[in-house]
Amino acid sequence: MTNSAHSVAGAILDDLDSRPGSATSLVRTVLGAYVRTLGGWFAIADFVVWMDALGVPSESTRIAVTRLKKKGVVESSIHRGRTGYRITEQADAMFSRGDGRIFGFRRMADGDPFRLISFTIPETQRAARHQLRRRLTGIGCGTVSPGLWIAPEYLADEAGAIIDALELSRYVTTFVTSEVAPPGTLRESAAQWWDLAGIADRHRAFLAACDAEVPVQDAREAFVTFAPLLDEWRVIPYVDPGLPPCMTPEDWPGTRAVATFEAARERCLEVSREWIDTTRVG
Incomplete structure (x- = not known):
């Protein structure tokens, strides 16, 4: 790179x-x-x-x-x-x-395909291996085992770009599958492969910060209202891969969080951009 x-x-x-x-x-x-x-x-x-x-x-x-x-x-x-x-x-x-x-959150349906990412990276490339794991986590990949990662198929291009950028392609093999058969239930396994509890906490924190019922009176208020909500939200679509209903708890807070963000965006984003535009000098 x-x-x-x-x-x-x-x-x-x-x-x-x-x-x-x-x-x-x-x-x-x-x-x-x-x-x-x-x-x-x-x-x-x-x-x-x-x-x-x-x-x-x-x-x-x-x-x-x-x-x-x-x-x-x-x-x-x-x-x-x-x-x-x-x-x-x-x-x-x-x-x-x-x-x-951030503005186009995707969620899998039951039966949608996954991309499996298998790699064996030599000890001489330990720093690159650490970077690979960190960046795969950063885009929403889960860890089945230290050398086997899993992600929704729609993240395949992003994962591939990371692998190519780190010049690790020769150590990586990927597979596509629509069937996952873990020893326990899919929900139990998903909670092991991803930090679902931490992701759920992110969604709840966003919901706690967002009051979709507060009316926006003017463009400045739209900016003051929406920018902090967007700041709270924008990391969530990276850490949350959008797993299908069969792999998330029945009371998954992400469903409500996505709908709440979309409503806030509809109310505030374009109006708040008007305030930024009218207040700049240059």
């Missing part, structure tokens, strides 16, 4: 690890959901105004942007005589891929 690819890959992992509601996490959310729709460029003064509306102090905003510059997510840029930042080409591609996940 090139240095820039390494940098952006690291930014993706940092993105998934960042705590929702933190300055860094909120800055990433605003970049991906709002700044990109304005062409990808922003003046730091404008960004400070947007983040101040979310309760983030200006110094924290500036520090977060500087960190993202070091990660290769943004770069210094002059636009119409104003000094500011622009989302890098690599980061724009990262955000674009994320849109499909």
Whole structure:
């Protein structure tokens, strides 16, 4: 991988690890959901105004942007005589891929196919093996055993891109199956292969933060309401692979969380983008 690819890959992992509601996490959310729709460029003064509306102090905003510059997510840029930042080409591609996940949550139906990922990586490639496991987890793959991973078939391309980027293709064999026959029940096995309890907690935290009944009075309020909810939500579609009903508990909170997010998005996203557009100077 090139240095820039390494940098952006690291930014993706940092993105998934960042705590929702933190300055860094909120800055990433605003970049991906709002700044990109304005062409990808922003003046730091404008960004400070947007983040101040979310309760983030200006110094924290500036520090977060500087960190993202070091990660290769943004770069210094002059636009119409104003000094500011622009989302890098690599980061724009990262955000674009994320849109499909964040705004288009997928869930398997019973009987849909899985992709099995088998690998044996030599000890000399231990660091790459660690990165592979971490990144597969980061896109929603489950662990059947240390050398055998499982994911919905619709994640096959993302998994393949990770394997190729780490230059580990010669150590990996994949299979497609629509039948899984574990020693216990499918629900018991799914709870072992994925952290279903942790995923359920993420959904419940989102539901606790989201009140879909609160009316939005204006564009600024739409932004203040929706940006934190999007920040809370956007990691969930990565950690939750969208397992079929036969593999999740009957009271699975993800079903309600997905519907709640979609309702909030419908009410707030486009309106909140109008506020961002009308408050920028450049």
